[in-house]
Amino acid sequence: MINTLLIANRGEIACRIMRTARELGMTTVAVHSDIDHQAQHVLQADLAIGLGGAKPADSYLLMDRILAAAHASGAQAIHPGYGFLSENADFARACEAHGLIFVGPPASAIDAMGSKSAAKSLMEQANVPLVPGYHGEAQDLQAFLDAAAAIGYPVLLKATAGGGGKGMKIVESAAAMAEAFASAQREAQSAFGDARMLVEKYLLQPRHVEVQVFCDQQGNGIYLHERDCSIQRRHQKVVEEAPAPGLPIELHRAMGAAAVKAAQAIGYVGAGTVEFLLDARGEFFFMEMNTRLQVEHPVTEAITGQDLVAWQLRIAQGEQLPLTQQQVPLRGHAIEVRLYAEDTDNDFLPASGTLELYREPAGGAGRRVDSGVVEGDVVSPFYDPMIAKLIAWGETREEARLSLLNMLRETVVAGVQTNLTFLSRILAHPAFAQAEVDTGFIPRHAEQLLPAAEPLDDRFWDTAAKAWLLARPVRSAATAGPWAELNSWRAGLPARSRVHLRCADLDRSFAAVDVSGCSYDPATRTLLLTDGQQRCRYPLLVGGQVLYLQWANTWQRIEPFDPIAEVEHSQQHAGGLQAPMNGSVVRVMVEPGQQVEAGAVLLVLEAMKMEHSIRAAEAGRVKAVFCSEGELIAEGTLLVEMEDAP
């Protein structure tokens, strides 16, 4: 019996699991890193125990400390969520060894699905359809040439130990196989410490359709329909929906049955997801099985009316499945989007910073937001950049799509770059509305989904200046007064009200600004501009000492600047290279006095589980280095100073 549940995770999934655990009357225990000590999952838990440092390896991945926290808090069970230790068979075994319930599958099932080739062999024995291919022990080039000849080119080389698209290489012809095979082996060895490969028929732009399965400890297994997760970017899901649009009922049932067969072939227990590739002819093939609750489980909950975390907790306590296959409802359609902290104008570089503004859409029927943050929280570079998930349900797919578009329009995030506008463009795209979804969706529509950033034109700046004069943040009494006005007023000179504004690292100064016929309504947070016969409304928010103006579907942050102070500041940091985000210094490649070419890597930062090279903007000599390897640095920290160009 579970009276106290420890959630070994953070962010939205930890909050989500706690919500259900509380509804089931359980005491909830959070674990956290030191920088997460005031995170929502900590504040919402009944108990909270610190694990250690910011890096996952120093906290959320420390099995012994998590187990110790479970004992110290009197927890009978640990829910791993997704990511972190959720698919770590050793952790599942360690929980068992400590007399704790691991809310997930048996360790043996995790092991079985850990290797692509082993998983495929198990599926082959269970007569689950596989992509035509070879995943045998022989790893010599000839074996792969023979297999590819039998399959027919193009073929796809995959690392056996790979996952999430890593270690895949398309081979168009026999002549290209030798080089591709050697290169794929080297990449697999370097990325996974295992050079073993498999080869499959390459399916052109398949759909990613996955089936939610549930098995209990009594050997029962059912499916809770499927999800289409084809809209991905670099193997990161962006939009998910249930059920998969346009699937004939026979195909829906066949995939469900195949998924349950796959799960039962490995003695599965709990929530699992069997991923298939679906080709244009309607044939489906086993891709891999995820032995955890997925990020996108809310869309399945929406169309079945079931709480999958409650199912997990009940099954973990030995209960039978709550429903038989025939009893599983399927009503309406649900679509989810993942709100990520990333810079979509800069190759989706992970973003971090403080959520100066964070407003979720209003609640309501068919609306759901799963998030782990509130306004003012810091989005850290140490963890997955997903901020929240927005889910909309409707009687039809179109209803769900329009509802989700409205939720996106109501969402406000400022202070951290996000993919919010990108998500709206996907949902609004005619191809998405017509359910033309497959794994090639984003590249196929990249021009409309990722247009070149519109320059901030004079009309924007004129609107910004009026917004500033009408809605500018009121200074506190302590700082108010003529000296605080950034308007370049000077004694003895003709009175003039100048406005100096900064937005998107651009500065603009204004002389007299005419706001006649314009107004700002703080109640509706709307700027109303009248220009001749035309009247325009703009959402406008005041946050701290800055404004946020919604312009071309993007929130633009507008702040004042003091032109005098700027002159002094710029003289200090000519040629200075500052950290583009919070992170840690992985490598320092230069030293003072060293001459470098334009584009040379000066140092490497790690942020959001990725490495980022900081390069010299132009050729020059290194004047000073202000950081060292292993150091944690905040966004904006001066890292390297270059000699002033001659």
Ligand code: MV4
């Ligand atoms: C494939 C494929 C085409 N043909 N296998 C990508 C990640 C990994 N889960 C398997 N993936 C693919 N395997 C064959 N034989 C195309 C992909 C693929 C993909 C699959 C699902 C979702 C998004 C994808 C994006 C690119 C490629």
